[in-house]
Amino acid sequence: MPSARKVPWVVKYKPRRVDEVVDQEEAKKLFIEWIDSWFRGKPEKRASLLYGPPGSGKNSLVEALANERGLELIEMNASDYRRSSDIERIVKTSARGRSLTSARGKIIVLDEVDGISATADLGALDAILDLIKSSSYPVVLIANDPWDPKLRELRDACLMIEFRRLTKTAVKKVLHSICLSEKLVCDEEALDFIAERSEGDLRSAINDLEAVGEGFGKVTRSAAEALLRSRDRDLNVFEVVRKILMSKYAWQAREASNQTDLSPDELIKWIHENLPRQAQDPEDLWRAYEALSRADVYFSRIVKSGSWDLLTYAVDMMTAGVALSIKNTQYKFKWVKYSFPEVLRLIARTREVRQVREDLAKLIASHLKCSTSTAKSDVMPLLKVIFDSNPQYAARLALGLNMSESMIRYLSEHNGDAIVKLVDDLRRELARAGVRRGGETALGTRPARPSPESSRGRRTGSSKGLDNFSKK
Amino acid sequence: MSSRSTLAxxxxxxxYRPRSLQDMVNQEDVVRRLQVFVKERNMPHLLFAGPPGTGKTTAAHALAHDLYGEDYRLYMLELNASDERGIDVIRTKVKEFARSKLPANVPFKIVLLDEADNMTADAQQALRRLMEMYVDVTRFILIANYPSKVIEPIQSRCAVFRFASLKKEDVVTRLKWICSQERVxxxxxxxxxxxxxxxxxxxxAINVLQAAAALGEVNVSNxxxxxxxxxxxxxxxxxxxxLxxxxxxxxxxxxxxxxxxxxxxxxxxxxxLHREVFSPEVTISEELRVEIADYLGEVQYRLVEGADDEIQLSALLAKLVLLGKPLRQQPQPPKPARR
Incomplete structure (x- = not known):
């Protein structure tokens, strides 16, 4: 029976009780004691700060405990409390004074507090401190990395509770039990692979398991690899580019570039694609592009000279050079959606047209003994003019150069059909003449130079010579 | 009367490309020296340098034509810029040809490399060795827009021929002659x-001539x-x-x-873009035209050095966005104010 609504597994298998939270025994003990002390009325610290790597169970523990004790959760994450006024609002609506209508206690949860130091005005931090002092409910702060100097006062006000990175075994155990509940065939190696890749992040491991299970109906190592490797890479690249662009220090930006398996010349395309989305101030954008262009110049020098030593300078400029060029903080730390290098998509979409264009360029280049780029820039635009304005003459050129039908259509959108037909007529006429004259001029060959006789033949009839071709 | 040459x-x-050196109407000095090579049936390695469309490739083919006759391609290996010319090709295809036995009736074979300045340094080094090893049976003709981008050791092994930009009279005379041939x-x-x-x-010039002729006649407006x-x-x-x-x-x-x-x-x-910047239809101050032109020059230089088209031109766009900032803050007289 398919269920009407699909709940993601991370939600479906969320721990309901504290003992379902995997590992973190020490953190559990500390946290429960602290909550209990609150409701007994005399907490040693009025707030706690749960910190540790993503997916290690910080939120899960809070939610499981609230569920067990019947406490109401009031949750906010970083984007909700950027300004001090946001925090004051919570203080007003939920924190001060016990609600008469609800007998239940509450827990106020501020998630991602480490995100606040960079994005919010500093008033927000004071407001949180005020909230902690005045709240009649426990305030729980959650962070991945609480060691930012700006958060020092907050740390002092909180009971610090550390969550450790989950072990691979612990992650694997959970994956196993989910497979059992979902009646999903899985092999040991696949779970090893997913658990390994998660680096102790249970949330991402469960998401990965779901993706593989959904996609393939069973969880095998090869399925997991096929699905996760590619997806991982793109997500990862966005993160790396974001880190680079938001870096405040040169070393940060340079280090970020090591966190991807893209080569520097690929990475520069991703930076180029997304830089203008992040650096919206014209001054910043120009400075950053100067840096990016310097990096690109180094790449060209590497190719020319073969000195790979120069690579490090290219990387310096495309990472640190770019990051430090973005000075306008209003945009620098703003979250914007990044995208895949558009030019790669464009190239894929226009493959056929480009193929025709390249073939035509080669054809012209071989006739004129020039490079294909000259053919494209100097000759093809002029051919387009001829093909658009003089179909009769265009047809003769198409015949002389032995152009394919798609080349003709490439050169003229409007006259394409007409010219193709004219060329066919010319070919037939030529074939008839060939039969008459014993097949002397075969199709597909061209005279090395115009013989005086034939040019004379062509010139008889009209003074203009161009749109004149005999139709006898 | 229908035949291929009347219909096609x-x-x-x-x-109208000159087939023989004697048909070449300009670059007299160069041509004269090349004709000496033909007469003596001997020549050093050659490097033809000069701007596009000045007759470098034509001269190379004409020289080979005059040395070997109509079937000159039998004795010449031609690698264009559009061909693959990495170090592998130099070591295999070019080397095969350069070391192959000399046909009885010719003094040497020719390897013609167009746009040699666009070859990588590695490939040029490999080339240099071939030029040394097989000089008794094979001569190289290198063609370059920018001779400075040909590595020094190759330059010093070649007789350098500089092709000057064509003079107005030369171009006009030639175009007029073509028009008379074509009855245009x-x-x-x-x-x-x-x-x-x-x-x-x-x-x-000849391409523009042909397109203008296709519109009817060759006058300023066409x-x-x-x-x-x-x-x-x-x-x-x-x-x-x-902007x-x-x-x-x-x-x-x-x-x-x-x-x-x-x-x-x-x-x-x-x-x-350079043409557009000085077009009267682009309404910007004269100072701005010059400033943009200067930056265009810088971008072109970087591109010629081998930098990436899209990144360099994006840098140019970023510069234009910045230069246009004052224009956007006050409404433009010729355009309705926006925002």
């Missing part, structure tokens, strides 16, 4: 305007019509979007369209 037409730049009506001012737009590049039609409207849009709207992302999309769908190279776009 070629590009005039091919049709033309006037002097039309032909002179072709020289103006092609700047001493004979191949380009020449400029051809040049206008051959310039994509997106080039001006690019300039305007960046007046300050919309970088939109401008970059236009740029990509120019590169991917028209197949224009970065240098092509820079050149066309």
């Amino acid at each position: 037409e070629l590009l005039w730049a091919e049709k 009506a033309c006037d002097d001012r039309g032909l002179e305007s072709i020289y103006e737009v092609s700047g001493g590049d004979m191949r380009k 020449v400029y019509k051809v040049v206008g039609l051959a310039t994509p409207a997106e080039v001006r849009a690019l300039l305007k979007t960046a 007046f709207e300050g919309d970088f992302l939109k401008a970059r999309d236009t740029l990509r369209k120019l590169m991917v769908t028209y197949g224009l190279s970065g240098v092509d776009i820079v050149r066309q």
Whole structure:
């Protein structure tokens, strides 16, 4: 029976009780004691700060405990409390004074507090401190990395509770039990692979398991690899580019570039694609592009000279050079959606047209003994003019150069059909003449130079010579 | 009377390409020295340097033609810029040809490398060794727009021939002669305007001539019509979007369209932008025109060095967005104020 609504597994298998939270025994003990002390009325610290790597169970523990004790959760994450006024609002609506209508206690949860130091005005931090002092409910702060100097006062006000990175075994155990509940065939190696890749992040491991299970109906190592490797890479690249662009220090930006398996010349395309989305101030954008262009110049020098030593300078400029060029903080730390290098998509979409264009360029280049780029820039635009304005003459050129039908259509959108037909007529006429004259001029060959006789033949009839071709 | 040559037409730049050295109407000094090689049936390695459309490739083919006759291609290996010419090709294909036995009737074979300045340093080094090892049976002719980009050891092994930009009279005389061959009506001012737009590049001049002729006759208005039609409207849009709207992302999309769908190279776009910048239809201050032109020069230089088209031109767009900032803050007189 398919269920009407699909709940993601991370939600479906969320721990309901504290003992379902995997590992973190020490953190559990500390946290429960602290909550209990609150409701007994005399907490040693009025707030706690749960910190540790993503997916290690910080939120899960809070939610499981609230569920067990019947406490109401009031949750906010970083984007909700950027300004001090946001925090004051919570203080007003939920924190001060016990609600008469609800007998239940509450827990106020501020998630991602480490995100606040960079994005919010500093008033927000004071407001949180005020909230902690005045709240009649426990305030729980959650962070991945609480060691930012700006958060020092907050740390002092909180009971610090550390969550450790989950072990691979612990992650694997959970994956196993989910497979059992979902009646999903899985092999040991696949779970090893997913658990390994998660680096102790249970949330991402469960998401990965779901993706593989959904996609393939069973969880095998090869399925997991096929699905996760590619997806991982793109997500990862966005993160790396974001880190680079938001870096405040040169070393940060340079280090970020090591966190991807893209080569520097690929990475520069991703930076180029997304830089203008992040650096919206014209001054910043120009400075950053100067840096990016310097990096690109180094790449060209590497190719020319073969000195790979120069690579490090290219990387310096495309990472640190770019990051430090973005000075306008209003945009620098703003979250914007990044995208895949558009030019790669464009190239894929226009493959056929480009193929025709390249073939035509080669054809012209071989006739004129020039490079294909000259053919494209100097000759093809002029051919387009001829093909658009003089179909009769265009047809003769198409015949002389032995152009394919798609080349003709490439050169003229409007006259394409007409010219193709004219060329066919010319070919037939030529074939008839060939039969008459014993097949002397075969199709597909061209005279090395115009013989005086034939040019004379062509010139008889009209003074203009161009749109004149005999139709006898 | 129908035959292939009455029905089919070629590009005039091919049709009227001189086949023999004696047909070449310009570069007299160069031609004279090359004719000595033909007479003595001996020559050193050669490096032909000069701007596009000045007859370098033509001279190389004409030289081979005069040495070996109509079937000169039998004794010449020709590698164009569009061919693969990495170090592997040099070590295999070129080496095979260079070391192969000399046919009885010729003094040496020729390897012709067009746009040698675009070859990587590695490939040029490999080439240098071949030039040394097989000099008794094979001579190299290298062609380059920028001889300074040919590595020093190769330059010193070659006799360098400099091809000067063509003079106005040379170009106009040649164009007039072609018009008479083709029985096309033309006037002097039309032909002179072709020289103006092609700047001493004979191949380009002849191409413009043929397109103008296709419109009817060769006069000033047809020449400029051809040049206008051959310039994509997106080039001006690019300039305007960046300067007046300050919309970088939109401008970059236009740029990509120019590169991917028209197949224009970065240098092509820079050149066309340069023309636009000084066009009276682009209403900007004279100072700004000069400032943009200066930056265009810088971008073109980087591109010639081998930098990436899209990144360099995006840097240019970023510069234009910045330069246009004061224009956007006060409403432009010729345009209605926006926002």
